[in-house]
Every structure is written in structure tokens, then in C-alpha cells.
Amino acid sequence: MPTVLTVYASDYGHTRDAAMALTEGADRVRGVDARHATADSLTHDDVAVADALVLGSPVHMGSMHWEMKRFVDLVLGRFWSGAVMRGRIGGVFVTGGGVGGAGGGCELTMLSLHGAMAELGMHLIPLARDTPGFEHGGLHWGPYVRCATSTGAAHPVPNECRDLLAGHGAAIAQAAVDRSIARRFPALHLSDRSA
Amino acid sequence: MPTVLTVYASDYGHTRDAAMALTEGADRVRGVDARHATADSLTHDDVAVADALVLGSPVHMGSMHWEMKRFVDLVLGRFWSGAVMRGRIGGVFVTGGGVGGAGGGCELTMLSLHGAMAELGMHLIPLARDTPGFEHGGLHWGPYVRCATSTGAAHPVPNECRDLLAGHGAAIAQAAVDRSIARRFPALHLSDRSA
Amino acid sequence: MPTVLTVYASDYGHTRDAAMALTEGADRVRGVDARHATADSLTHDDVAVADALVLGSPVHMGSMHWEMKRFVDLVLGRFWSGAVMRGRIGGVFVTGGGVGGAGGGCELTMLSLHGAMAELGMHLIPLARDTPGFEHGGLHWGPYVRCATSTGAAHPVPNECRDLLAGHGAAIAQAAVDRSIARRFPALHLSDRSA
Amino acid sequence: MPTVLTVYASDYGHTRDAAMALTEGADRVRGVDARHATADSLTHDDVAVADALVLGSPVHMGSMHWEMKRFVDLVLGRFWSGAVMRGRIGGVFVTGGGVGGAGGGCELTMLSLHGAMAELGMHLIPLARDTPGFEHGGLHWGPYVRCATSTGAAHPVPNECRDLLAGHGAAIAQAAVDRSIARRFPALHLSDRSA
Numbered sequence: 001m002p003t004v005l006t007v008y009a010s011d012y013g014h015t016r017d018a019a020m021a022l023t024e025g026a027d028r029v030r031g032v033d034a035r036h037a038t039a040d041s042l043t044h045d046d047v048a049v050a051d052a053l054v055l056g057s058p059v060h061m062g063s064m065h066w067e068m069k070r071f072v073d074l075v076l077g078r079f080w081s082g083a084v085m086r087g088r089i090g091g092v093f094v095t096g097g098g099v100g101g102a103g104g105g106c107e108l109t110m111l112s113l114h115g116a117m118a119e120l121g122m123h124l125i126p127l128a129r130d131t132p133g134f135e136h137g138g139l140h141w142g143p144y145v146r147c148a149t150s151t152g153a154a155h156p157v158p159n160e161c162r163d164l165l166a167g168h169g170a171a172i173a174q175a176a177v178d179r180s181i182a183r184r185f186p187a188l189h190l191s192d193r194s195a
Numbered sequence: 196m197p198t199v200l201t202v203y204a205s206d207y208g209h210t211r212d213a214a215m216a217l218t219e220g221a222d223r224v225r226g227v228d229a230r231h232a233t234a235d236s237l238t239h240d241d242v243a244v245a246d247a248l249v250l251g252s253p254v255h256m257g258s259m260h261w262e263m264k265r266f267v268d269l270v271l272g273r274f275w276s277g278a279v280m281r282g283r284i285g286g287v288f289v290t291g292g293g294v295g296g297a298g299g300g301c302e303l304t305m306l307s308l309h310g311a312m313a314e315l316g317m318h319l320i321p322l323a324r325d326t327p328g329f330e331h332g333g334l335h336w337g338p339y340v341r342c343a344t345s346t347g348a349a350h351p352v353p354n355e356c357r358d359l360l361a362g363h364g365a366a367i368a369q370a371a372v373d374r375s376i377a378r379r380f381p382a383l384h385l386s387d388r389s390a
Numbered sequence: 391m392p393t394v395l396t397v398y399a400s401d402y403g404h405t406r407d408a409a410m411a412l413t414e415g416a417d418r419v420r421g422v423d424a425r426h427a428t429a430d431s432l433t434h435d436d437v438a439v440a441d442a443l444v445l446g447s448p449v450h451m452g453s454m455h456w457e458m459k460r461f462v463d464l465v466l467g468r469f470w471s472g473a474v475m476r477g478r479i480g481g482v483f484v485t486g487g488g489v490g491g492a493g494g495g496c497e498l499t500m501l502s503l504h505g506a507m508a509e510l511g512m513h514l515i516p517l518a519r520d521t522p523g524f525e526h527g528g529l530h531w532g533p534y535v536r537c538a539t540s541t542g543a544a545h546p547v548p549n550e551c552r553d554l555l556a557g558h559g560a561a562i563a564q565a566a567v568d569r570s571i572a573r574r575f576p577a578l579h580l581s582d583r584s585a
Numbered sequence: 586m587p588t589v590l591t592v593y594a595s596d597y598g599h600t601r602d603a604a605m606a607l608t609e610g611a612d613r614v615r616g617v618d619a620r621h622a623t624a625d626s627l628t629h630d631d632v633a634v635a636d637a638l639v640l641g642s643p644v645h646m647g648s649m650h651w652e653m654k655r656f657v658d659l660v661l662g663r664f665w666s667g668a669v670m671r672g673r674i675g676g677v678f679v680t681g682g683g684v685g686g687a688g689g690g691c692e693l694t695m696l697s698l699h700g701a702m703a704e705l706g707m708h709l710i711p712l713a714r715d716t717p718g719f720e721h722g723g724l725h726w727g728p729y730v731r732c733a734t735s736t737g738a739a740h741p742v743p744n745e746c747r748d749l750l751a752g753h754g755a756a757i758a759q760a761a762v763d764r765s766i767a768r769r770f771p772a773l774h775l776s777d778r779s780a
Contacts, residue, residue, distance in 0.1 A: 061662050062335060062700035066654040073651045080646065080683075086518050098665075099324060101332045102339035103298035105700055108306075111501060112697060115647035115690060118530040121518035123565065126508035128476050129294060135345040137296045140257060140508040144297035150330040175513065178572035185571055256470065257505035261463045264456040272451050275488075281713050293470075300505060306696060307502060310452035310495060313725040316713035318760065321703035323671050335703040370708065376770055377763035452725060489714060491722045492729035493688035498696075519684060525735040527686045530647060534687035540720040 002176035004089075004169070005050035006036040009057055009067035014147040015095045017157045018165055019056050022093060022143075025166025026052075029173035031180075039071035044078050052089035052176040053122065054169070055113040059096045062105030064112055072116045079120050089179060090117035091125045091172040092141065093165060095157075097148035103139070110141040123179075125172050133164030143168055197371035199284075199364070200245035201231040204252055204262040209342040210290045212352045213360055214251050217288060217338075220361025221247075224368035226375075234266035239273045247284035247371040248317065249364070250308040254291045257300030259307055267311045274315050284374060285312035286320045286367040287336065288360060290352075292343035298334070305336040318374075320367050328359030338363055392566035394479075394559070395440035396426040399447055399457035404537040405485045407547045408555055409446050412483060412533075415556025416442075419563035421570075429461035434468050442479035442566040443512065444559070445503040449486045452495030454502055462506045469510050479569060480507035481515045481562040482531065483555060485547075487538035493529070500531040513569075515562050523554030533558055587761035589674075589754070590635035591621040594642055594652035599732040600680045602742045603750055604641050607678060607728075610751025611637075614758035616765075624656035629663045637674035637761040638707065639754070640698040644681045647690030649697055657701045664705050674764060675702035676710045676757040677726065678750060680742075682733035688724070695726040708764075710757050718749030728753055 004026040010016040019036040026034035037046070047053065055072075057064040064072075079085050092113040096104045114124050127134070127142050136158060137144045145161045148154045157165075199221040205211040214231040221229035232241065242248065250267075252259040259267075274280050287308040291299045309319050322329070322337050331353060332339045340356045343349045352360075394416040400406040409426040416424035427436070437443065445462075447454040454462075469475050482503040486494045504514050517524070517532050526548060527534045535551045538544045547555075589611040595601040604621040611619035622631070632638065640657075642649040649657075664670050677698040681689045699709050712719070712727050721743060722729045730746045733739045742750075 060658045061665065061704050063648070063654065063657070063697040066651060066658045069648065069651040069654040072648070073645045077646050080519070083518070083520050086520070099330055100334060101330055101341070102301055102334035105302065105335065105704070106297055107300065107302035108693070108697060108700060111303075112648040112693060115530065115693060118516035119519070119646050119690070121516060121520075121530075124514040124516065126511060126514065128473070128511035129470070129509070130473050130476070130511075135294055135296055135347075139295060139297035140300065140505065140511075146296070152330075178569065181572045181575055182568035255463045256467050256509050258453070258459065258462070258502040261456060261460040264453065264459040267453070268450045268456045275451065275714070278713070278715050281715070300509070303498070303502060303505060307453040307498060310498060310725065313711035314451050314495070314714070316711060316715075316725075319709040319711065321706060321709065323668070323706035324665070324704070325668050325671070325706075335700065335706075373767035374763065376767045380766055489720055490724060491720055491731070492691055492724035495692065495725065496687055497690065497692035501693075525684055525686055525737075529685060529687035530690065536686070542720075 001031055001033050002051040002180050003049055004032055004034040004052040004173050004176055006054040006056060007039050007042060007071065009039045009065040011058060014157055015056055015058050018093060018095055018145045021162040021165040022054060022169035025169030026173035029170050029177060031177055032173040039067050042075060044075055047075060048084060052172050053117060054091045054172060056093045057109060057113060059094050059105050059109045062108060064109050076116055086121035088122045089125060089172055089175045090122040091168060093143040095145040095147055097152060097154055099152045101150040103144060106144040107139060107141065125175050127168050128171060131164055131167035133160045136160035137164055196226055196228050197246040197375050198244055199227055199229040199247040199368050199371055201249040201251060202234050202237060202266065204234045204260040206253060209352055210251055210253050213288060213290055213340045216357040216360040217249060217364035220364030221368035224365050224372060226372055227368040234262050237270055239270055242270060243279060247367050248312060249286045249367060251288045252304060252308060254289050254300050254304045257303060259304050271311055281316035283317045284320060284367055284370045285317040286363060288338040290340040290342055292347060292349055294347045296345040298339060301334065301339040302336065309336065320370050322363050323366060326359055326362035328355045331355035332359055391421055391423050392441040392570050393439055394422055394424040394442040394563050394566055396444040396446060397429050397432060397461065399429045399455040401448060404547055405446055405448050408483060408485055408535045411552040411555040412444060412559035415559030416563035419560050419567060421567055422563040429457050432465055434465055437465060438474060442562050443507060444481045444562060446483045447499060447503060449484050449495050449499045452498060454499050466506055476511035478512045479515060479562055479565045480512040481558060483533040485535040485537055487542060487544055489542045491540040493534060496534040497529060497531065504531065515565050517558050518561060521554055521557035523550045526550035527554055586616055586618050587636040587765050588634055589617055589619040589637040589758050589761055591639040591641060592624050592627060592656065594624045594650040596643060599742055600641055600643050603678060603680055603730045606747040606750040607639060607754035610754030611758035614755050614762060616762055617758040624652050627660055629660055632660060633669060637757050638702060639676045639757060641678045642694060642698060644679050644690050644694045647693060649694050661701055671706035673707045674710060674757055674760045675707040676753060678728040680730040680732055682737060682739055684737045686735040688729060691729040692724060692726065710760050712753050713756060716749055716752035718745045721745035722749055
């Protein structure tokens, strides 16, 4: 039973709400165990059991929340020298407030989150354009959940964004299921014509 | 008299309109000659006289329009081995349509445009948050001008975006003026205490 | 039989050589048909049959070769409005010359290439750290093949880089095989507990 | 007297050494006061007096050290809602170890550091290609100081990199001097032909 683990940091609860919406979407895929947890609550062992990992962060000053970065450095970093996470599934989402109508740095934030998982050899699942809700915060790297108007007035996670997050969670979960199917056929794996 | 040259590629005229709005803002700064031209119309010599360069592009598939890239490779690239452009002023803007509410790749597009000028040693002017219109397409790297709703229905450059573009143009022009002032005092330049 | 198609642009033949080395690695995976072609030779239909797509480019002025960008805009862009490429496999490599010992913009170039495939919903395969040859141009996003010394003197694709490219090609091909295995079990796909 | 402040986080002392080399280069420019300090030692008031700011970080998992990110979020972030830092000068450098010959994520790390200063409206100074030592870690965004071989064996900051850092420091300091010159001529500033 593939496990999808969503890790997040949250200041005001918006990113937690977004993590929950994504987890619900992942959980609806048959055969998947979907969980979420804060970045400061997880150890190396908690992550080691995840078949898929989703990293979610508010955008702060154009990049990830420093508590997410601490998690990346101190927990994910411990996997760097090994191959445990190689080929597992990775995805991202971010949230944002503040002023401005152009994403506020969401893209570079998503790329840094993806990059941390690429460092571990994980396969990266982008956000498909036909995911319901894409017009509400859809970017090809992942969902961007605005929790404020463009002038900076805060509001909860919009329902359309919940759909988008759930759809992304389902796609990530499905990729984890697919991987578990393929791994049942080891004869087809890493085979070499020259062998 | 510092020259500000805005270079753009445009499919439907939106990016040309945005280039014009930015140029008008630059032109309002005293002592500045502001121009704009399409990427396919310029030679190395046209660029060599620009004290400030602004690169504007539609976002296509998450990066700059291929005609802008051709200009970067074939025209700007010719400056790479020399120091002619070193210390001159650079800025960017991008336009976008399509589906999605998270910038559609505008950030990576702006970074590639900035990067081409960084390769020449040019000083990069970001978009200040207090520029009027920032809430309509403001990103710290430059203006992102949506010319479509989030579901993809096309519309002209919004007036608020014109203000934002003009303000960015004025800031870039002012940086070019400042540089020309500083260069009138060569005794203060590249001086070395050890000399 | 999954098809792995490597698309590249090449100025002096180095990127073509690198594309060939990657293709050879992909071709060694059992059940894979691996091909390579220049960006200016391919149509929409040629790409539509690829189960995995690898994009390779020289780094020019900190981003992809303008001929690759033209291919991305005019050929890959035609897939944007549909879902044909969704879930297929994508990977990248880049080559570089010039002066400088820090990649010369290879990372942003790889990210723009990855981004074009993310726009199509393709799953992105990074370069695993334990791939043989990683110390010769290994970056987590893909191989960076230096074809010049750090002072800019040109040389052929180093053999260690060929190993790295071949290993990356094999990993991409294996991901395409895995996907084809998983797709033989439609009952496990897109299933929904609530259904 | 313009102040150039270099802020860094360091695990083993390499990044501190690099910060010192850059500071020495800045200090050689006449009329400049150059300092350096660790990210965890600085308050909002310490930063507020800096005419130029240099951010330096090790590359960890493809992005900046979490202690630098904490500084960006908690100290620099306090400037976000105001205009105090607008138009001041910014520059970056990064250090790296680990395995791999393609920068290990140095570019995205530099871009996130630049981005934090772009959020404050600061003008960004890239690394000019003709800076002595450019072939030893030169990237257009800033110096990348390898403190390990490509297979990961640690070594001190190379002397060629010290030259590169010093040259970058001098260029940043000179930009701060130029700005202070230009600001002595307020009649030429923010003037408007329509006025």
C-alpha cells in the first residue's frame, strides 16, 4: 500500500488547509495511504517510508519558508548520500499572500522544492493543465494557492484551489501506485540487452 | 543623453503595446531618449548605443518567445566576449495569455531575460513593490502583463498594467541617468586605497 | 515497445555526440526503441509517438539554443491544449563551452527544458547521484557536458560524460518501460474509493 | 561613506573565508566601509545602514543554507512593506562541496538570494566575465566557490576564487559609491518632463 506523505510549514493555517485538501485527493486513490505532517515534526525514519513525498510551503521573500528549508537541509539532506529515495515520487504546492498579481515568486519556490527531491533522484510529477481548478492557481510545476487578494487582504483557501490540490494529490498518488505495479515485475527492470 | 532601448517580440500586438507603455514611462525622465524596436529588426550596432536595455517577451511554454531567444543568441551574444555592455542598465517585462492563475512561467522567463544581460555584466533593476499598479501583475523581477483572463479569453493590456510598465520604465531610465552622473566623476571610479 | 526520442540542436557536433551517447544508453534497456533527431527536422507527428522525450541543448547566453526554443514553441507548443503527452516521461541534458567554472547557466537552461515538458504534464526524471560519471558534469536535473576547458578551449565530449549520458538515457528508458507495464493494469488506474 | 555588508552562514568556515575575501575586495575601493557578519548575528537595524548588501551561502540540497533562509524571512522580510532598501545595491556568492561537476544547484541558490533583494527593490550586480579568476567558479550571477573536488574531497577556498571574490566585492562597492555620487544631485532625480 503506497504511502503519500505531505510535508508543510504553515504560519496562519492556510498551508495546513491546503495540505489537507491535497491529502484528501491522494487518499481517494485506491490502495493509497495518504498522510500529512508539519516539517518540524518529522524524522528521517518518517520520511523513509514514503513512496511519494509532497512538499508544501508558503512563499516567503520569493522562496520557501525557512522551516521547510531547515527540514530539507536537516532531514531530507540525510538521504543525499544514499539511494533510498531514488525513483520515488515527488510533487509540490505553495501558498501565497502579499501584494502583486504575478505569483510573488511561486515558481522559484516550487523549483527549489522540486530540486530538493531531484537531489534524491525522485521522479517529479508536474500539475497537468486539465486538472479541475487549474485556472485558479494552476502552474505547470504545481498548484499556487493564493490566500489573499492581489492587494494583500487575507482570505481562506478558495474552494476551486481545494479541487486543484485534490486533483494534484490524486495524480501524485496514482504515480506512486503505478510505480508499485511496475516494481512487481523485476524481470523487466534494469534489464540490459547486452546481458 | 542616456538611451533606453526596449526590445520585444510580439505575436498579436499585446507585447508591442506593453513595450510602448514602458517606453513612454522611460521617456518622461528628463534627459532620456527612449525607443522600442522588435527583436528581428536590430543589429549589434543598434544595441551598442543603448545605455539601458529592456527585454520584453510573451511567455511561451514557460520561457521566452523563440524570436527573443534568437535575438539573445545572435545579437546580444556578440557582446559576450567584450566588456562594452558592462555596468549598463537592464530590465525586463513579460506578457501572458493561456490558462492558469499563477503566472504561467513568467518568473523563469524573466530570469532567463535577466540572465542574458547578466552575461554581459549589466546591472539589473527589479520592479519595486511601491510602483503604482504593482497589484496588477507586479513581480519583483519585473511586470507580468496578463492579456487574457485566467480561463484564457484574450483582452488588451489593462490600464493598470500600463501604469506599472510606465513606472518600471521610469525607474530603469532613472538608473541610466544616475550612471551617467556617476561617470562624470572618474576620479572616484575604480580607485584603490592601495594605489 | 516504448520509444525514447532525443531532440537536440547542435552547433559544432558536440551536442549531437552527447545525444548519441544518451540514445545508446536508452537503447540498451530491453524493449526500448531509442532514436535521436535534430530539433529542426521534427514535426508534431514525430513527437506524438514518443513515450519518453529527452531535450538536449547547448547553453547559449544562459539559456537554451534558439533553435531548441523554436522547436519548443512551434512543435511542442501544439500539444499544449491537449492531454496527449500527459504522464509520458521527460528528461534533459545540456552542453557548454565558454569561460567559467560554475556551469555557465546550465541549471536555468535545464529548468526551461524541463518546464516545456511540465507544461505538457510529462513526468520528469532527474539525474540520480549514483549514475556512473556523476562527478563529470552531474547535476541533479540532468547531465551538463562541458566541451571546453574552464578557460574556453574546445574539446570533444569526454568519455566520462558519455557514461553519464548513457546512464541517464537508461534511467529515462526504464521509466518509460515502467509506465508501459503499469498501463497494462487499467483496473488499478484512476480508481476512486468513492466510486 | 558607503557601507558594504556581507552576510553569510557557514558550516565549516569555507563560506566565512569567502565572505572575508569578498569583504577585502570591497574595502579596497576608496570611501567604502566593508564589513561581514553571520546571518544569525544581525538585526533589522544592522541591515538598515548597509548601502550594499552581499548574501553568501553554502549550497545545501540545491538551495541556500536554512540559516540564510531564516535571516531572509525574519530580518530582510521586515523591510518588505517599506521602501528603505529600494535602489540600494545587492550581490551574491555561494560555496559548494559534494559530488558533481555542474555547480550542484549553485545557480538556483544565487537566484533565490538575488530574489530576496529584488523583493526589496535593490539593484542587482552580476559577476562580470572579465573579473580576474572568472574561470575558477565564475557564473554570471556571482562567484561559485568550490571547496571540494568533483568527487567530494574537501579543500580550502582556492586562491583563484579569492581573487574572483575580491573582484566581485570591488564591483559591488563601486556600484555603491556610484549611487552615493548620483544622490548628491537630487535635481536630476525623479524629474519629470511633464512637471
